[in-house]
Amino acid sequence: MSKRVLTTESGAPVADNQNSATAGVGGPLLLQDQHLLEKLARFNRERIPERVVHARGSGAYGYFEVTDDVTAYTKANFLNQVGKRTDLFIRFSTVADSLGGADAVRDPRGFAVKFYTEEGNYDLVGNNTPVFFIKDPIKFPDFIHSQKRDPFTGKQEPDNVWDFWAHSPEATHQITWLMGDRGIPASYRHMNGYGSHTYQWTNAEGEAFFVKYHFKTNQGIRCLSSEQAAEVVGKDANSHQTDLLQAIERGVNPSWTLYVQIMPAAEAASYRFNPFDLTKVWPHADYPLQRVGRMVLDRNPDNVFAEVEQAAFSPNNFVPGIGPSPDKMLQGRLFAYADAHRYRLGVNHTQLPVNAPKATVADNYGRDGFMATRNGSRHDKNYEPNSYAGPAQTDQPLSAPLAVHGHTGTHAAPAHVKDDDFFQAGELYRLMSEEEKSRLVANIAGGLSQVSREDVIEKNIAHFHAADPDYGKRVEEAVRALRED
Numbered sequence: 001m002s003k004r005v006l007t008t009e010s011g012a013p014v015a016d017n018q019n020s021a022t023a024g025v026g027g028p029l030l031l032q033d034q035h036l037l038e039k040l041a042r043f044n045r046e047r048i049p050e051r052v053v054h055a056r057g058s059g060a061y062g063y064f065e066v067t068d069d070v071t072a073y074t075k076a077n078f079l080n081q082v083g084k085r086t087d088l089f090i091r092f093s094t095v096a097d098s099l100g101g102a103d104a105v106r107d108p109r110g111f112a113v114k115f116y117t118e119e120g121n122y123d124l125v126g127n128n129t130p131v132f133f134i135k136d137p138i139k140f141p142d143f144i145h146s147q148k149r150d151p152f153t154g155k156q157e158p159d160n161v162w163d164f165w166a167h168s169p170e171a172t173h174q175i176t177w178l179m180g181d182r183g184i185p186a187s188y189r190h191m192n193g194y195g196s197h198t199y200q201w202t203n204a205e206g207e208a209f210f211v212k213y214h215f216k217t218n219q220g221i222r223c224l225s226s227e228q229a230a231e232v233v234g235k236d237a238n239s240h241q242t243d244l245l246q247a248i249e250r251g252v253n254p255s256w257t258l259y260v261q262i263m264p265a266a267e268a269a270s271y272r273f274n275p276f277d278l279t280k281v282w283p284h285a286d287y288p289l290q291r292v293g294r295m296v297l298d299r300n301p302d303n304v305f306a307e308v309e310q311a312a313f314s315p316n317n318f319v320p321g322i323g324p325s326p327d328k329m330l331q332g333r334l335f336a337y338a339d340a341h342r343y344r345l346g347v348n349h350t351q352l353p354v355n356a357p358k359a360t361v362a363d364n365y366g367r368d369g370f371m372a373t374r375n376g377s378r379h380d381k382n383y384e385p386n387s388y389a390g391p392a393q394t395d396q397p398l399s400a401p402l403a404v405h406g407h408t409g410t411h412a413a414p415a416h417v418k419d420d421d422f423f424q425a426g427e428l429y430r431l432m433s434e435e436e437k438s439r440l441v442a443n444i445a446g447g448l449s450q451v452s453r454e455d456v457i458e459k460n461i462a463h464f465h466a467a468d469p470d471y472g473k474r475v476e477e478a479v480r481a482l483r484e485d
């Protein structure tokens, strides 16, 4: 094998990679030292903006295999045959901290899957929690500001975290989830994933269904207590990355079984609560889990920056047969992600290998921009319609239309029989064992007792009371005891 030659970016051989060129022995550097200038300048540009949320993450490749026939509910091509396999890429993440944080922290986990289908990439950008803290995207920037590092102190502040929640009763369900045992997964392999939102499926006859996705881990759920997590973080801040990387390198390929809950579209308006409210789950007794297939992860990325840091998932990357519901949060996300990608990665981020379609090609009239690599051949027209057999629309609706009524305005959600923000938090609390309740209360009190304002503490306690009087009483007692210490 011939010896590899070190070159400049333009491919010219480098004579010396240890000594810069100088004017004479011991003299100043020369501007003509192209290799030195290029090396220093390129290094200065290695970092790109980190994700504004979900900055820390780990990725893996794998496949999805259909195990059950769901063609009665969706015409999505990648789900149309039992046994069919589709390549995918997944990125797991923590949410609040920046790249320098740790993995084993109390925080939701991102669970973003990109299916490389024959009808284009389908991105399902979910979390490990079936619900979320808020139900209107207009609150998202404020919510995230309150959870991330404070602009003055440079660290997460209990005052901000709990002040936002004091003003957001709808967060009580997700807080109960987060502060409970599942709040710190032991690893990315040992947690479930959820689409969280309600999505719409459309079958070949044009019939619409609303669905919720559940990826159940086949490794079993494993979590860490707050004390165990502190120990893990001290030993390995990248514990989730280490676990996933090593498992796949050893050939222990993690897998998840995908289920959906399916609601015929006509039932949505009269369901007892708003089925598009992201702070609520659909009870399985109403809409049981139906198995769809399994996801297996079997290959680590070769390069974390190229494939994980530059991965771009967007909830508006749908394929025919799958579309959005009227969930306001989801609607807000349909804008936010691709916009973030244009800022973080540039307008041509879809041409990067990890983001480009693999089972089909992108073929349209979008052109140019920074770093364009997908340019038409010399006879391709860059306008449409044209007389030159360029790509043309299909005239096939991608999904069924959504019903709308009323007038434009900044409306609250449509009224349903049971609209309150607390009953599902109470149901979750009552499902817990005595030990689980004690740990939940201790975790909440640990944070809430550090808040400086009494009124903020009281408002939060009132939310737990509204969920369940015993829950509220125990949180109140635990907070008071810690504050008297």
Ligand code: HEM
Pocket (backbone or CB within 6 Å): 050, 051, 052, 053, 054, 057, 091, 092, 093, 109, 110, 111, 112, 125, 126, 127, 132, 136, 137, 138, 140, 194, 195, 196, 197, 311, 312, 313, 329, 330, 332, 333, 336, 337, 340, 341, 344
């Ligand atoms: C990442 C916005 C709610 C899951 C992001 C990013 C933005 C964002 C801007 C960074 C994207 C990037 O730079 O690549 C929002 C807004 C939300 C919202 C505006 C509410 C209106 C949610 C919800 C979920 C979620 C409800 C889960 C159900 C994720 C995940 C990532 C992410 C998993 C990381 C994706 C990756 O691994 O690259 N979000 N988000 N987000 N978000 Fe959201």
